[in-house]
Amino acid sequence: MNKSQLSAALAPQNLRSCLISREGRLIYEHYREPHIVTQIAKINSCTKSILSALICIAIGQGLLPQPSAPLSQFYPQLQLDADKRKAAITLEQLLTMSAGFNWTEFGGQNSFPRMTRSENWTDFVLQQKLSHKPGEHMEYNSGVSQLLSAILVQGTGMPTARFAELHLFEPLGIEQYEWEQDPQGIHTGGFGLRLRPSDLLKFGQLYLQQGNWADWQLIPAELITRSTQTAMQAEAPRRGGYGWHWWTDSFAMTAGGTTESVLHYYYARGYGGQFVYVLPALEIVVVLTQDHQGKQKKPPVDVFREWIAPLLVEEVL
Template sequence: MRTDTRRLPRSTPESQGISTAAIAAFLDAVERTGAGLHSFMLVRHGHVVAEGWWAPYAPALRHMLYSLSKSFVSTAVGLAVAEGRLTVDDAVVRFFPESLPPTVSDNLAAMRVRHLLSMSTGHDVDVNDAVKNAPDGDWARAFLAQPVQHRPGTHFAYNSAATYMLSAVVQRLAGETVLAYLGPRLLAPLGITGATWESCPRGVNIGGWGLEIRTEDIAVFGQLYLRGGVWRNQQILPATWVEEATRRHVRNGDAPDSDWAQGYGYQFWRCRHNA
């Protein structure tokens, strides 16, 4: 297992076609906003051309990823699909027979794994608060009890509870948490060590948030997707999943100049310039 924290080559900005002055101007502009950066790493052509940490943060310190955690859950699902454990067209209800409400609505019955992935479960709004506040700690049961107002696949609602359900599905199929499942399949090959992930009261990784890794770990993960699932000449993740996960699956707005309205993939936001 690799334990190095510097896995990407370093280079000067100019050698990769970027202006040092432009980077400095960007950082100055951010500072003027008072946003308070914790870390910054700019990668161009696979080379780190600028990096920095603001005290008390440091290169070796793990940081909460918040919703970036979702893309790691998507990766776990992609690996499980590649292993034949499930398909994106599997019905969600089949994984939780003991947690179903007394009456399963047509819309709930129609919900598929792909709808969890694309935030198009059919819920009118995010049901995360109702799920995480379940009095018995059974988040899956609470999710399945929520009304599904729209036909799945027809309505976008950003919904961290959907990501939790993906985490729960993987755990059911693999017999281990998403973090443990990703260990030998993704984290170890990428040199990501010491990762942690928050869990629900039932011991399922929360999925939608809660993963903690280092800044360069994030950069390496991004490079994996940019390279079609390949890292150091090894196909870690099927290229077909990289393409599926990052393409548009659902409409989420009509503002052509907004990076928040360019469609949503499988736990990946899309933005302008087909990125």
């Protein structure tokens, strides 16, 4: 990879950080300021992919049931709901954002802001009407992520953050973090986690290694595979697909104007330019973070696809 070319391309983007590892070895590292190396910062909706990992760990340990388990197993009151479909919503449908709730994350109904202003976030989500049959349509929904965090608390008998400490953070050597909570003390499932860029790189590397870290199988390999496969097509204007709180996409590798092959990848994505990309075929993990400092008023538009991916695939063509 041409590092000087990459640095020149990324310079105008004013990224907070950019880390790239290949086969577990750091091959590119950029921080806008030295203190960012040790500073935790908001990862926004990348929190969802961390939560997905915790759900997979709990399933693997038998603390949560299989993904086909119905929501009524955790919230029996749903059996009394006028819409009988609610009780049958599955864990997997929550993970794939296909539960069917009538929800507009931002704009329109403003469901996400309304949830955060409510006294009880999980009750707010459960009370929403269904606009689609569960399992048929993806609608991006941080509310179902909050349900998953609450379900994790039920299954493990401990706060989401404590479960993360014991079964994810400590094994990976993640020592610093902060995690927001809702009014009931449930850690936010869809946002609110603060980590260092290097810790996001460790998280991506764990997935690249199929859940294995230092000969310790933290996450069952079969759940890594299942959770990072396309389960639903993303709703417009987003591209690609969606797995279990992971985005999926592909990049056409071309040479001489001819498509040689297609590179598949999956990634965690957070508002404002927070990303963790995992490229299994190339054994590469890419972390990008941003914070809107300076004159940058919008998050960089597809920095990965525009500048990083083409340089990465040059070496394999």
